[in-house]
Amino acid sequence: MPNLSESPVVLITGAARRIGACLAKRLHECGFRIIVHYHHSLNEANSLCEELNNRRHDSAWAVNANMTDIASVEALASASISHWGRLDALINNASSFYRTPLPDANKQQWGELIGSNLQGPFFLCQAVSEELIMRRGAIINITDIHAHQPLARHSIYCIAKAGNTMLTRTMAKELAPHVRVNGIAPGVILWPENICAENTEKIKNNSLPAIPLKRMGTPEDIALLAEFLITDASYITGQIITVDGGKHLIF
Numbered sequence: 730m731p732n733l734s735e736s737p738v739v740l741i742t743g744a745a746r747r748i749g750a751c752l753a754k755r756l757h758e759c760g761f762r763i764i765v766h767y768h769h770s771l772n773e774a775n776s777l778c779e780e781l782n783n784r785r786h787d788s789a790w791a792v793n794a795n796m797t798d799i800a801s802v803e804a805l806a807s808a809s810i811s812h813w814g815r816l817d818a819l820i821n822n823a824s825s826f827y828r829t830p831l832p833d834a835n836k837q838q839w840g841e842l843i844g845s846n847l848q849g850p851f852f853l854c855q856a857v858s859e860e861l862i863m864r865r866g867a868i869i870n871i872t873d874i875h876a877h878q879p880l881a882r883h884s885i886y887c888i889a890k891a892g893n894t895m896l897t898r899t900m901a902k903e904l905a906p907h908v909r910v911n912g913i914a915p916g917v918i919l920w921p922e923n924i925c926a927e928n929t930e931k932i933k934n935n936s937l938p939a940i941p942l943k944r945m946g947t948p949e950d951i952a953l954l955a956e957f958l959i960t961d962a963s964y965i966t967g968q969i970i971t972v973d974g975g976k977h978l979i980f
């Protein structure tokens with residue numbers, strides 16, 4: 730019988746739903762205890778934890794934080810480290826995403842998009858760095874293919890993800906040789922929820938035929954790579970790996 734108190738612990742931000750929940754389930758299957766960070770999705774976070782705890786006793790725990798608020802991010806870090814007395818890996822997955830056409834872009838959007846995609850991940854890396862150094866841990870930042878290729882009318886999000894890419898590379902250098910830091914840049918995986926069905930259909934019809942592999946990716950594609958980067962990739966750091974069905978080839 731494995732000693733559960735020795736199981737490694739991963740903190741996944743924005744883990745209650747969608748890609749984050751898939752990351753949580755995959756790493757849980759690999760034997761990790763999961764800290765499910767959420768912001769508004771309390772019910773989803775609780776049911777995910779219940780599902781994981783039913784599979785393995787005391788293996789998942791939900792914690793709330795607003796990634797745009799530095800004090801909240803720091804509290805998230807210390808609660809995560811103290812909950813099971815260790816932290817071995819961090820996945821910065823939480824993100825807000827919406828259009829910010831230049832004429833209407835404002836400070837509140839800047840604060841939210843930069844806060845969740847860049848500032849929050851930076852201060853979370855800082856706050857867990859000592860623990861991860863001690864554990865010889867790993868960090869993964871979930872970025873976006875649009876960190877390099879601008880998405881029209883989404884400049885603030887693209888700027889934030891571009892910063893997130895450099896965050897990954899600078900942290901990889903600064904935290905070496907103890908902590909490996911890598912990024913995953915998804916292409917089209919799940920459609921955003923804040924657009925109407927008609928627009929989703931339009932985007933689908935325009936974008937899917939142009940993807941060399943002719944389909945969307947799946948959250949599992951992201952989760953499998955995250956598993957590899959955390960558990961097996963002992964000589965990989967400072968890399969951003971694109972998972973986009975070849976979309977970057979046709980920009």
Ligand SMILES: NC(=O)c1ccc[n+]([C@@H]2O[C@H](COP(=O)([O-])OP(=O)(O)OC[C@H]3O[C@@H](n4cnc5c(N)ncnc54)[C@H](OP(=O)(O)O)[C@@H]3O)[C@@H](O)[C@H]2O)c1
Pocket residue numbers: 742743744745746747748749766767768769770771794795796797821822823824825826845871872873874914915916917918919920921
């Ligand atoms: N979906 C795609 O096809 C795609 C494509 C490229 C890149 N990505 C990247 O992949 C990651 C996951 O994508 P996704 O579509 O699954 O993400 P998502 O559903 O849009 O967002 C993930 C979670 O982020 C959390 N979040 C947002 N703002 C927050 C804040 N201020 N503080 C704390 N948490 C906050 C939300 O938590 P609550 O629900 O608890 O409020 C949300 O559930 C993101 O980093 C995204 O940029 C996704």
